[in-house]
Amino acid sequence: MIALPDAVRLRASDLATVGLEGLRGRPLRALLSALGIAIGVAAMVGLVGLSTVSRAGLRQEIDQLGTNLLTVAPGTSLVGQTSTLPTGAEGMVSRIPGVTGVSAVGLVPDATVRRNDKIDSSTTNGIAVQAARTNLLGALSGRVRSGAFLNDATGRYPAVVLGAVSATRLGIDHAGEHVYIGGRWFQVTGVLNTIKLAPEIDRSALIGWSYAGSLGFDGHATTLYERSTDAAVQSVHDVLGFTVNPEHPEEVQISRPSDALTAQAAANRAFNALFLGLGLVALLAGGVGIANIMVISVLERRQEIGLRRSLGATRGQIRLQFLTESVTLSALGGAAGVVIGLAICLGYAASRGWPLALPGQTIAAAALAAVAIGALAGIYPARRAARLTPTEALAST
Template identity: 80%
Template sequence: MKALPEPARLRAGDLASVGLEGLRGRPLRAVLSALGIAIGVAAMIGLVGISTVSRAALMEEIEQLGTNLLTVEPGTTLTGKDSTLPENAESMVSRIPGVTGVSATGLVEDATARRTDKISSATTSGIAVQATRTNLLGTLGGTVQSGAFLNAATSQYPSVVLGSTAAERLGIDRAGAHVYIDGQWFKVVGVLEEVALAPEIDRSALIGWSYAERLGFDGNVTTLYERSTEETVGAVRSVLGYTVNPQHPEEVQISRPSDALTAQAAAERTFNALFFGLGAIALLAGGVGIANIMVISVLERRQEIGLRRSLGATRGQIRLQFLTESVTLSALGGAAGVLIGLATCLGYAVYRDWPLALPGQAIVGGALAAVTIGALAGVYPARRAANLTPTEALATS
């Protein structure tokens, strides 16, 4: 008995051509099927990408501002009363090895800044007034938006520097205007940019330390700002309380403002897992859609399957044909989703003037997930097509 010839093997190019034939024959269905995958991948990369560039901008800001600024504030006594910082706190802190700058502010009680003298205290509480040292801006690393900061001369006169938020609330955008403080007019000599590490400065009206005493300022330091080298900030923090108040170090509150920004960056990284989950759900929905379309495609192309089987195509070749079609459909959707997601996050980064940080993990993960889901979605339709005998496939209903 003569042996039957072995079926011809499909080369990779032939397999791709056969697999793409179904997509070319039904382009609208292919586009709509791939759209679900594209939306899932775009959502994953877009959300993770925006989070990535946001975190990159935050880390860049932290690097510029530094993590070596510490703030010291009075706490409470054992009896629950508000404590005060000693008068020599600034000079004592300046002697700590590694300290590069010390400055302070003090709240001027019962004094508020108002735009005019016509505004009643019953209408608004006004802007808090703080006495400040002339080296405050240098210690904080802040900048002036308009005018100049207080110096040895202007701090002796009714001059005021407004924080960014205070200036906005008072309707003042540049130096030269006047504000009403404690029954007299003060000239605005400067308006500050936002001070990220000291938001309390943004909300304050800053006047000279010596002139504040004329308004009843008691001279007590409300907040002490200390700047040290990056290498010594830990050591300085460990002795800061004992240096400021040797007798009662427990009554001193010490904080590092940059910790809040660092925690925010860590939180954004945590949110990436949530964004991956949201994208995965959308990808799963897209995969179900592709599986549904492939099952319908098998039913519609029964005669094509029967004809190919009659001409010698094996079950494995039929299986690979439909599996290739499913993976290709998903891969095209994934590629479109990657482009849409990247365009979204990079466009948002350019709009916000943030660093262009690509979400590498999301790109690779999204592309691999799209191909994997396409393969899984095509397994059942491919097996169903391969199990059809030529007679079953060519039979008309």
């Protein structure tokens, strides 16, 4: 009787060498197989990373702009008529404990702004003409892109400051130009940057409070902007309506502009589960591709399997060989996907000027999922290879 050689225990290094042999022999096939996993991991890391970066950027904007700004606007009466804010509302609000600043704008009715007097007066371009207090920019933490904001001197003359959107719609990018408002020529003394907490100012043409009276402005503010200390925001909010209109506080609308940014950040977080699901679907598709390739690999390498079995390799060693190959293939694809996803996050954060906030848990979960899917994809091909007897494998060549 011929004695078969005893099975030799494979060391980890030997197992890795044997397992990677199939990948080195077919590099293009391995690359295409790993690509599916890389796409899935990149989708998970990239999509969740973009959401995380966006949230970090919004939080940074909120911290810079502050959450202590409240706006007051007239509501409607019980009979459905639009209310008005009292002319002394600003002074009353400024006396509330904790208030650090109050400013206002007032809509100038029937006034439109046009690039020249040849344009029909009914063409508004969605731009509102508003009287503005000289301290408005400070209250809103806004910045002037060109020129200067209204002051006590320019506010008495036909001077106008354009919001960012208004300037774009009128084709004006710097101060010094002229526009036609209410049948008069106004000099553009300033152009504003976008004001995140007051988008209505972006679509406005701001003129001096005192000069606006000559265009039919009645002196009633249509929006108050109030700043207070962070600790006093809620207490100020609670008494603001009664202070502005003691007789009918229910006719006063109070809002906190920063809540919109906070809600946007919360919405980005809510989408994370959807992004993870999309990435997981792509990962599963990549896993199916790896399983298919491994089954084909087993069929193509039956001679190798039979030879190794006849030389003493156990079923367990054959199983580990193909499992190692499948997991390695998936792990390499996962690593490539992580790199691609992080590059997407880095590029997006740099383009927006936002801090790079990496989704650490998602990166770890994506890498582990890639390895797990690689193991699952390799179980059936590995078991199929291990079930082959030496005579079956060699007889099929």
